[in-house]
Amino acid sequence: MAKVTRRPLMAGNWKMNLNHLEANLLVQKLAASLTEKQLTDVETVVLPPFTDLRSVQTVVEGDKLLIGYGAQDLSPHASGAYTGDISGPMLAKLGCTYVVVGHSERRAYHHEDDGVVNAKVKAALTHGLTPILCVGEGLDVREDGRHVAHCADQLVAALSGITAEQATKIVVAYEPIWAIGTGKTATPDDAQEVCRAVRQRLVEIYGQDTADQIRILYGGSVKASNIAAIMSQTDVDGGLVGGASLDAEEFAQICRFPEHIAR
Numbered sequence: 001m002a003k004v005t006r007r008p009l010m011a012g013n014w015k016m017n018l019n020h021l022e023a024n025l026l027v028q029k030l031a032a033s034l035t036e037k038q039l040t041d042v043e044t045v046v047l048p049p050f051t052d053l054r055s056v057q058t059v060v061e062g063d064k065l066l067i068g069y070g071a072q073d074l075s076p077h078a079s080g081a082y083t084g085d086i087s088g089p090m091l092a093k094l095g096c097t098y099v100v101v102g103h104s105e106r107r108a109y110h111h112e113d114d115g116v117v118n119a120k121v122k123a124a125l126t127h128g129l130t131p132i133l134c135v136g137e138g139l140d141v142r143e144d145g146r147h148v149a150h151c152a153d154q155l156v157a158a159l160s161g162i163t164a165e166q167a168t169k170i171v172v173a174y175e176p177i178w179a180i181g182t183g184k185t186a187t188p189d190d191a192q193e194v195c196r197a198v199r200q201r202l203v204e205i206y207g208q209d210t211a212d213q214i215r216i217l218y219g220g221s222v223k224a225s226n227i228a229a230i231m232s233q234t235d236v237d238g239g240l241v242g243g244a245s246l247d248a249e250e251f252a253q254i255c256r257f258p259e260h261i262a263r
């Protein structure tokens with residue numbers, strides 16, 4: 001079957017790296033490394049730490065850069081006595097388009113369970129942000145051959161109470177935990193297997209039309225050298241890039257992946 005056209009999305013998750021001065025430099029370098037056509041063909045997004053967002057907003061708006069940005073987490077609450085947390089309205093006010101929800105590092109280090117992830121997806125949508133909803137299995141689950149069911153269960157739990165119309169505004173990211181920061185990339189077939197299963201589950205919940213509109217990213221040791229093969233898979237619509245997004249030239253090369261796909 002022909003690949004349904006969805007605009008590819010490359011999102012750089014900086015994690016806890018780069019201060020606001022370094023952030024400005026990287027965003028400017030990235031924008032300078034890509035042409036207007038490249039930035040139109042492939043949506044290019046950075047996800048810096050909270051403390052960088054105001055600076056990134058200023059440089060993106062000031063220089064009219066065709067680069068999107070967002071945050072790595074948000075509170076499920078809109079405001080209140082939640083020391084240290086950042087709300088959806090605060091991120092929306094800073095011009096954020098995206099927010100990562102349910103990253104495996106937050107599930108592991110901050111004990112975020114499926115209920116919290118679901119509440120955060122709802123909070124993002126309520127405040128006009130596009131959640132990048134992360135699912136993914138650990139090594140033990142993969143070795144048991146339960147990775148597809150595991151990711152499908154995480155997906156279903158995170159989407160509880162979400163309508164089809166809301167679902168079209170979500171991005172899903174498949175990030176196998178064993179491939180994150182390890183240099184061990186899933187093979188293109190591994191990525192396709194789970195991304196296809198995610199799409200299939202979206203079809204079951206929302207129907208084909210809605211599922212066809214939802215972008216599914218792969219994340220886990222994505223580099224310029226492996227992105228083209230991953231992106232040639234039918235159900236992979238982009239990448240959620242960690243380490244490699246901290247280097248402007250490497251990330252720009254990842255965003256130029258269409259030039260490396262054999263025609």
Ligand SMILES: O=C(CO)COP(=O)(O)O
Nearest residue numbers: 013180181220221242243
């Ligand atoms: O967790 C990731 C992106 O969210 C992937 O990180 P790496 O690309 O560094 O493996």
